[in-house]
Amino acid sequence: MKIAVLSGKGGTGKTFVSVNLAEVQGHGTYVDCDVEEPNGHLFFQPVWLETDYISRKLPVIDADKCNGCRICTDFCKFNALAYIANQVLVFEEVCHSCGGCFLFCPQGAISEKDKEVGKVQYGKSLTTTVYTGTMLTKEISGIAVIDALLSKIKDIENVVIDCPPGSACSVMESIKDAHYCVLVAEPTIFGSHNLAMVHELVELYKKPYGVVLNKCIDGENPSKAYCIENGIPVLMEIPYDEKLGRYQSEGRIPAREDEEFRDMFIKLQGIIDQEVDYETAISTKW
Amino acid sequence: MKLLIPANEENIEAGICVSFGRAPYFLIWDTEKGNARFIENSGASSSGGAGIKVAQDVVDQKVDVLIVPRIGKNASDVIDASNIAIFKSINENVMETIQSMLDGKLEVLTDIHPGFHNHGDK
Numbered sequence: 001m002k003i004a005v006l007s008g009k010g011g012t013g014k015t016f017v018s019v020n021l022a023e024v025q026g027h028g029t030y031v032d033c034d035v036e037e038p039n040g041h042l043f044f045q046p047v048w049l050e051t052d053y054i055s056r057k058l059p060v061i062d063a064d065k066c067n068g069c070r071i072c073t074d075f076c077k078f079n080a081l082a083y084i085a086n087q088v089l090v091f092e093e094v095c096h097s098c099g100g101c102f103l104f105c106p107q108g109a110i111s112e113k114d115k116e117v118g119k120v121q122y123g124k125s126l127t128t129t130v131y132t133g134t135m136l137t138k139e140i141s142g143i144a145v146i147d148a149l150l151s152k153i154k155d156i157e158n159v160v161i162d163c164p165p166g167s168a169c170s171v172m173e174s175i176k177d178a179h180y181c182v183l184v185a186e187p188t189i190f191g192s193h194n195l196a197m198v199h200e201l202v203e204l205y206k207k208p209y210g211v212v213l214n215k216c217i218d219g220e221n222p223s224k225a226y227c228i229e230n231g232i233p234v235l236m237e238i239p240y241d242e243k244l245g246r247y248q249s250e251g252r253i254p255a256r257e258d259e260e261f262r263d264m265f266i267k268l269q270g271i272i273d274q275e276v277d278y279e280t281a282i283s284t285k286w
Numbered sequence: 287m288k289l290l291i292p293a294n295e296e297n298i299e300a301g302i303c304v305s306f307g308r309a310p311y312f313l314i315w316d317t318e319k320g321n322a323r324f325i326e327n328s329g330a331s332s333s334g335g336a337g338i339k340v341a342q343d344v345v346d347q348k349v350d351v352l353i354v355p356r357i358g359k360n361a362s363d364v365i366d367a368s369n370i371a372i373f374k375s376i377n378e379n380v381m382e383t384i385q386s387m388l389d390g391k392l393e394v395l396t397d398i399h400p401g402f403h404n405h406g407d408k
Contacts, residue, residue, distance in 0.1 A: 073342065079335025082342045084367040091360055094335045 002153070003272060004178035004207075006163035006171055008194025012184045013214035013238070016248060017268075018162035019043045020255035021182075024265045027127050028158040031149055033174040035118060035133040035142035040162050043253050046123030046130040054133075055114035056097040056144045061088040065109035072101035072110060093140060118145040120152065126256075129156075146173045153177075167201045175202070180276050181209040182235065185223035192222035199232065208279040210235040210272070235271045238264070288349040289315040289387060291380050296324045298381050306357050307336035314349060315384050337361030337401065345370065353383055353392065358401035 005018040015032075019040050022030035032038040059072075059081070066088060073081040073088065080095035081088055092115070102110045118135040131152055133145040142164070153159050154177070163174040175181055181202045185195040195211070202209040210233040213224055217240045227234050238244075244261070247254045254261035292309030293300040303309035308330050314323045325347070329339035337357075341364035344352060352365060353373045365372055374395035377383045386392050 077333070079329070079332055079339040079342075082338050082345075082364045082367075084342070084345050084364055085369075087367075089364060089367055091335065091338055091363075094338065094360065 001157065001179045001273075001276060002159040002161060002177055003180050003182060004161040004163055004175040005182045005184060006167075006175060006198055006202075007165060007184040008167055008197040009186075009191065010165035012165075012186045012191060012194075013212075014165070014184050015040050015043075015162055016244075017182060017184050017212055017214070017238075018160045019253055020261065020265045021269060022128055022160040023253050023255040024262060024269055025128070025158040025160070027129075028160060029129040029131065029153060029156050031153055031159060031161045032130075032132045033146050033149055033161055033170070034164045035135040035145045035149075035170070036164060038132045038134055041121075041123075041130060041132045042251050044123075044125035044128060044130045045251075046125040046128075048121050048123040050122040052120045052122075052148065053116055054118050054120060054145050054148045055116045057099060057102075057112040058092050058095055058097065058115050059090055059101050060111045060113050061090065062109045062111065063087055065107045067107055067109075069106065071104050071106060075100050075104050096141070097144070118142070120145065120148045122152065142170050143173050146170060150174075150177055167197045171198070171201065172205070175205060175207060178207060180272055180279075181207045182272070183209055183211045184214050185211055185226075186214060187216055187219075187221035187223055189222045192226045195223050195226055199226075199230065208275065210275055212268070213237045215240040233275060235275070236264075236268050287317045287351065288347075289313075289317065289351045289353060289384060290344055290347060290349040291315070291353045291375070291383055292327075293324070293380050298322055300380050301378055302353075302355060302375050302380060302383060304355050306354050306361055307332075307340045309340075312344070312347075313380050314347060317388065335360070338364055341365050351387070353387060354395065356397075356399055357395065359398050360401055362398045 005014050007014050022028045032040040070083050073083050078096050080091045117139045121132045123130045133149045135142040135145050164170045183198050185191050211227050216237045255265040291313045292303040293311045293313045294303045296311050311324050329336045332339050337360045341361040345368045351371050353375050355375050372395045373392040375383050
């Protein structure tokens with residue numbers, strides 16, 4: 001099973017939940033798709049065994065073959081091409097690497113070149129396998145790196161995917177292969193607003209999901225209220241705990257070092273397993 | 287000589303639009319004929335790269351001078367590749383801007399902003 005952990009905003013505890021959930025899998029795999037600022041490896045401190053450099057395609061124009069028909073500039077919905085003074089200008093930062101200009105050029109004047117956009121690292125931390133994607137500074141999209149990460153784990157079981165924050169393209173990419181989504185939410189009004197955004201996303205993708213309420217304190221919890229109002233299963237309420245804060249700030253994995261939290265995450269995994277079984281049962285067609 | 291100015295509305299008294307890529311209209315003023323013509327900005331609704339698309343349209347209009355309060359890097363790269371000069375506007379409205387240009391009060395725009403959509407260099 002592949003579990004994606006996501007949240008509408010940063011700092012709710014996505015990495016905390018995914019690192020510890022991956023840890024209790026035994027021989028599980030942790031995948032950090034938060035390629036703009038991957039940090040799960042800080043906890044796992046893996047021994048890196050392999051690094052792949054990831055690139056995307058950019059068009060290269062052969063001015064001798066170009067006849068100025070402008071099919072490429074008209075095709076480009078991102079406006080990454082312009083035809084000025086009898087030549088095609090390419091705006092590389094605007095290009096989304098769709099390859100359309102290359103396919104449509106009737107003169108065969110467009111070829112493609114590779115541009116490095118980031119890297120994917122593979123390593124081991126005790127019995128847990130760690131994959132981390134890192135996007136290069138100044139790149140505007142991490143999709144190519146996330147795609148490369150997901151292709152690595154295609155046939156692997158017991159995977160926990162740590163998603164980027166928010167509900168935009170990079171999150172959609174990260175959850176596409178997931179069998180179950182865990183939404184992590186904070187007990188604030190802002191937190192519940194962002195929970196609503198990812199809730200909408202997982203509904204749209206028709207993924208089974210549940211919520212982990214993190215950093216719970218006494219008093220009202222707008223995120224919990226949102227779950228009750230919308231009939232969303234609450235998988236677990238994790239208390240605001242100084243001990244956890246301490247582990248976190250020291251870059252340690254509570255589920256690896258502390259029986260109390262190991263039990264907590266084993267329990268969470270058990271609840272997710274039940275939820276998945278239930279989803280499978282009710283969605284079985286007769 | 288043909289001047290092109292981004293305008294908020296389709297009239298000669300209109301204010302200059304501060305955004306080049308997202309301006310609703312462009313005024314084209316022919317200094318020889320002394321007449322004005324408005325065109326709609328087809329690039330204004332682009333999801334991205336509006337400056338590039340609009341700059342392409344401006345170049346295709348075969349104007350000689352573009353007058354704007356400011357312009358982003360991608361758009362200015364397109365304009366630079368053509369023979370169009372970019373001048374910086376100092377007036378709030380289109381008519382006054384044409385007059386200032388004819389009086390020789392405008393200067394070539396040199397401060398290009400990096401764009402507001404993380405496309406250009408930071």
